[in-house]
Amino acid sequence: MLVNFNEMLKDAKIRKYAVPHFNINNLEWTRYILEKMQELKLPVILGVSEGAAKYMGGFYTARLIVEGLIKDLQITIPVCLHLDHGSSFESCKEAIDAGFSSVMIDASRFDLETNKKITKEVVDYAHSKGVSVEAEVGHVGGTEDNVYGDVFRATLEDCLELAKTGIDAIAPALGSVHGLYKGEPNLDFNRMQEINEALSIPLVLHGGTGIPYNMIAKAISCGISKININTELQVTWSKAVREFLSLNQDIYDPRKIIGSGKRAMQDKIEELTRVFNPQLLVPSNTNLI
Numbered sequence: 486m487l488v489n490f491n492e493m494l495k496d497a498k499i500r501k502y503a504v505p506h507f508n509i510n511n512l513e514w515t516r517y518i519l520e521k522m523q524e525l526k527l528p529v530i531l532g533v534s535e536g537a538a539k540y541m542g543g544f545y546t547a548r549l550i551v552e553g554l555i556k557d558l559q560i561t562i563p564v565c566l567h568l569d570h571g572s573s574f575e576s577c578k579e580a581i582d583a584g585f586s587s588v589m590i591d592a593s594r595f596d597l598e599t600n601k602k603i604t605k606e607v608v609d610y611a612h613s614k615g616v617s618v619e620a621e622v623g624h625v626g627g628t629e630d631n632v633y634g635d636v637f638r639a640t641l642e643d644c645l646e647l648a649k650t651g652i653d654a655i656a657p658a659l660g661s662v663h664g665l666y667k668g669e670p671n672l673d674f675n676r677m678q679e680i681n682e683a684l685s686i687p688l689v690l691h692g693g694t695g696i697p698y699n700m701i702a703k704a705i706s707c708g709i710s711k712i713n714i715n716t717e718l719q720v721t722w723s724k725a726v727r728e729f730l731s732l733n734q735d736i737y738d739p740r741k742i743i744g745s746g747k748r749a750m751q752d753k754i755e756e757l758t759r760v761f762n763p764q765l766l767v768p769s770n771t772n773l774i
């Protein structure tokens with residue numbers, strides 16, 4: 486069964502670790518992530534962008550892939566299936582109606598009042614179905630699904646305003662970017678701490694790829710409870726597959742080609758998860774493990 490992220494993030498916020506959000510695109514990646522997180526006995530959030538859902542066939546197919554694997558592989562850890570960067574109320578509703586247990590509404594491209602209005606609409610619908618909601622304020626820069634944007638840092642006042650909509654987690658843009666960094670990331674830890682102290686809901690860090698591990702640890706100490714990773718798994722998987730193909734020009738079985746990235750990807754998942762949660766802490770109130 487899929488769960489929303491509330492219990493996992495509540496525990497992470499109290500005990501100061503972060504739950505990994507890994508983006509998925511297909512059956513194989515979903516399987517690799519679920520198997521590794523089951524081995525580690527830790528909850529996981531599987532993020533599906535609108536583009537990835539479209540690639541898989543739609544939200545319904547994405548949900549069935551995840552639920553099918555949970556059943557066939559006897560996965561017992563808490564799994565949250567989360568729409569990443571839902572761009573509209575309609576998109577969030579579609580994901581919820583298809584069985585997603587969590588959504589992010591990203592109306593951060595609009596002015597604050599419009600962002601609040603759309604976010605509130607999503608919160609009302611999602612909460613009536615037991616689905617958790619994340620929203621973004623300010624703007625995470627970089628490239629995602631081939632869309633580029635600049636960084637606009639969130640202010641404390643804007644975070645307090647957006648939180649009034651009843652969201653369950655907030656992603657304040659504080660200098661991180663989607664995709665690969667050019668140089669060192671420049672995260673505003675003071676503001677992160679300030680926002681964390683002023684709000685009771687967990688904070689989310691987008692653009693987790695390429696942030697040095699000491700900065701990740703600092704972000705967690707400043708209140709980050711969920712860290713989103715997409716590009717890093719793409720880079721890791723494609724590098725391994727590229728190497729495999731260059732050494733094995735005569736292989737054409739897609740299972741062997743896709744599967745050649747499995748080991749590297751699972752090692753990276755474990756490495757990141759141990760950075761986010763060095764003591765491998767699990768919510769004590771979960772009876773699913």
Ligand code: 13P
Nearest residue numbers: 664691692694713715716
């Ligand atoms: P990266 O692609 O930089 O890891 O960011 C992922 C993300 O924030 C998804 O929402």
